[in-house]
Amino acid sequence: MIPASFDYVRPASVDEAVAALAEAGDDAKVITGGQSLLPLLRVRLAAPTVLVDCSRIEAMRGVSDEGSSLLIGAATTHHDVMHDPLVRRHAGLLAAATATVADPQIRHRGTFGGSLAHADPAGDLPSVALALDATMVAAGPAGRREIPAAEFFVDYFTTALEWDEVLVAVRVPKLDTDAGWGFHYEKFNRTAQSWAMVGVAAAVQRSNGSIAQARIGLTNMGPTPLRAAATEAALAGATAAADAVGGAARHAAEGTSPTSELHAQADYREHLARVLTKRAVMAAAGIS
Structure with missing residues (x-):
């Protein structure tokens, strides 16, 4: 399909971008890379009257x-x-x-x-x-x-x-490795370039053979990203070992609200959250 007609503005500064939005009204959209917005424009799931292109604003880069x-x-x-x-x-x-x-x-x-x-x-x-x-x-x-x-x-x-x-x-x-932090992002998707069916972002700080703290973000387990709060609490002070991580990961889906659709029912997403959380935390903590 062809996008609906719109006006195009390319400001040179943040102030100009804000002024352009104020002038255009609430039907305007900001665009930078366009990799999310352009597909929506083509099928007219988005039809802004004005596009404010911020991709050339140097103050917003780097x-x-x-x-x-x-x-x-x-x-x-x-x-x-x-x-x-x-x-x-x-x-x-x-x-x-x-x-x-x-x-x-x-x-x-x-x-x-x-x-x-x-x-x-x-x-x-x-x-x-x-x-x-x-x-x-x-x-x-x-x-x-x-x-x-x-x-x-x-x-x-x-x-x-x-x-x-x-x-x-x-x-x-900053979460530096010299402060004991390790990281891993684990996701499950149908093809290499498709959206994550479920993803887990894990940052784990180790100290003297134990997990001092863990931060775990969940992708596609609800309408917004979520923290696996129950798993984070279970990991705090736990021994950095596979059994302890596995036990904590069983709580990863608590408090989530995943959707059911053609490729994954909600209970399958919950299963993936538990499995991927264990993998991500073990990798971030350096547990083999």
């Missing part, structure tokens, strides 16, 4: 070191995120999960912020942002505000962003 955290521009491509030395050193889970997103062509065009703002429950990166306790930085007519990942994802394809706000950056706390 990765900077803020001491205890990294600030990643929302328009930074997946390719640049996964290859950035700061991300690979201080946010290994993000680098690992980004490497599984779709295929190289999409990773060269799609953006980190676009994936989060799209808020697809089957997307890989929202659960990673949740597990890492990331903070979203939004710009609007009233200035900038910060939104914790736990508050950012509201419902299916719905975030806490207002219609006249732009996601400009994401602040990701």
